[in-house]
Amino acid sequence: GPQPSISNSEGDLLFLLDSSGSVSYYEFSRVKAFMWDLVQPFTFGPKDVQTSIIHISTTPTMEFPFDRYLSSGTLQQAIRDTQQLMGDTNTGKALSYAKEKFFSDEAGARPDVPKVLVWVTDGFSTDDISEPMQLLKDMGVTVFIVSTGRGNYLELSAAASQPPEKHLHFVDVDDLPIITKELRDAILDVIQANRLHAVDITSSGFRLMWPELLSQETGYYTLEYAPTDDLARKRTNQVSGAHTSLVLSNLAPETTYEVALIPESNVHYFPPQTTRVTTLAEEISPVQVLISESGPHSFHVSWAPTLDSVIGYQILYGPLPGNSVKLLEVDGKHNSTVVENLAPNTTYLVTVTAIYKSGKEKSLSAKACTQEEGSKVRHLRFEDMGPNTLKASWDSADGKVLGYRVRCRRQTGPSSVISVSPQIHSVLLTDLASGTTNKVCVKPMYKNQPGKGLCRMVHMQP
Secondary structure, eight states: OOOOOBOSOOEEEEEEEEOSTTSOHHHHHHHHHHHHHHHTTBOBSTTSEEEEEEEESSSOEEEEOTTSOOSHHHHHHHHHHOOOOOSOOOHHHHHHHHHHHHTOGGGTOOTTSOEEEEEEEOSOOSSOOHHHHHHHHHTTEEEEEEEOSOOOHHHHHHHSOSSHHHHEEEOOGGGHHHHHHHHHHHHHHHHHTTSOEEESOOSSOEEEEOOOOOOTTTEEEEEEEEETTOGGGOEEEEEETTOSEEEEOSOOTTOEEEEEEEEEESSSOOOOEEEEEEOOOOOOSOSEEEEESOOSSOEEEEEEOOOTTEEEEEEEEEESSOOOOEEEEEETTOOEEEEOSOOTTOEEEEEEEEEETTSOEEEEEEEEEOOOTTOBOEEEEEEEOSTTOEEEEEEOOSSOOOEEEEEEEOSSSOOEEEEEOTTOOEEEEOOOOTTOEEEEEEEEEOSSSBOBOEEEEEEOOO
16 A cells, blocks of 8 residues: 655665676566665655665666655656666675765765665675675665575675664565565664654654753753644643653644754754654544354443543443443443343344543444343264264254254365254264264354354264
């Protein structure tokens, strides 16, 4: 599905793309699709993410500079239009070239923004990679490696940034989508580490994170936030210099907030950091009410989802037809309850109402049927009636039985269901192979619903 867009993430992202003759046309096209999936949610621009591609071939080539494509649409087309160059797999050469471009104005790179390299490889290189890769990492570049081939684990884990479990992926080219989200999140962690950003976003709040700029002794932080369309409603929080995060709550759903972090240092000046965060749409509960474990005098009611914004639930229930209603109250952390002291063989209307912290209410109803008193088959027994055949017999169930349903699940061969009238209390089961274990269940049928089944396993002698 469509990804939520990710903004306020400033970084230069470089793809090192194996464009040599050792990669098939099919693999090359799969990797291009993967690159696009990976960056699709980012916002591109001089204050956001910029991206570029360098081809690994006999001679390295830059497909486009970092600052060329500043919208999703144009970047997607540029990735699609990227052609394989063939040639040798001179990765070391391409890494040295990448080091120049990563820090070059003419390539559109920016000073003082996080630099991320994603190298997608089939695990094969004709020249040495260790030295140029180390130089890149020494200059502050974070290196992620995705190996779609037979790559040498020791060599690649030394080449990737540490720890390798976060920066190195081995995956078949057809399974690249499996790692997309994990890799994107890891890239985001790198890009956002030095900036104010939001995590754990819900419909009513989010957690702000920022780098450690101050300490308890050197100052404090002022946080200001307001809805983008109503900046006059600004609110302010102050936290000590020891903090690097703060949860903002009781916010409006589906609202964009402007947030500013102002480090108030008594040592030296830090510029304010800003970010923009949009809360999620309010989740609604209940969207589902389920009735289960029905007996003659009780049933189980459950609902979903459970939400932090709900303080409690009210369960109203009463027989149909009729207007006598009873009430049960359940706290907002629970999503089920048992309704008891009911009349047998009766249909009830059950309404679950969520009471939100805001005072709002939302209800959903379901019908529930209690079972007949003693609505269970008793004493299921079997009698051998010759090769591969058994007679199943049972004692009648209580109440107004409309019939019985007998299900036989054979260990080998098809399952079967036989329905019989209420006065019949036995059936012949055939085609039961010798040496097999089979499951037989008998259920009484009533007007509103089936009663409780009785099941037994039966083993046929070899």
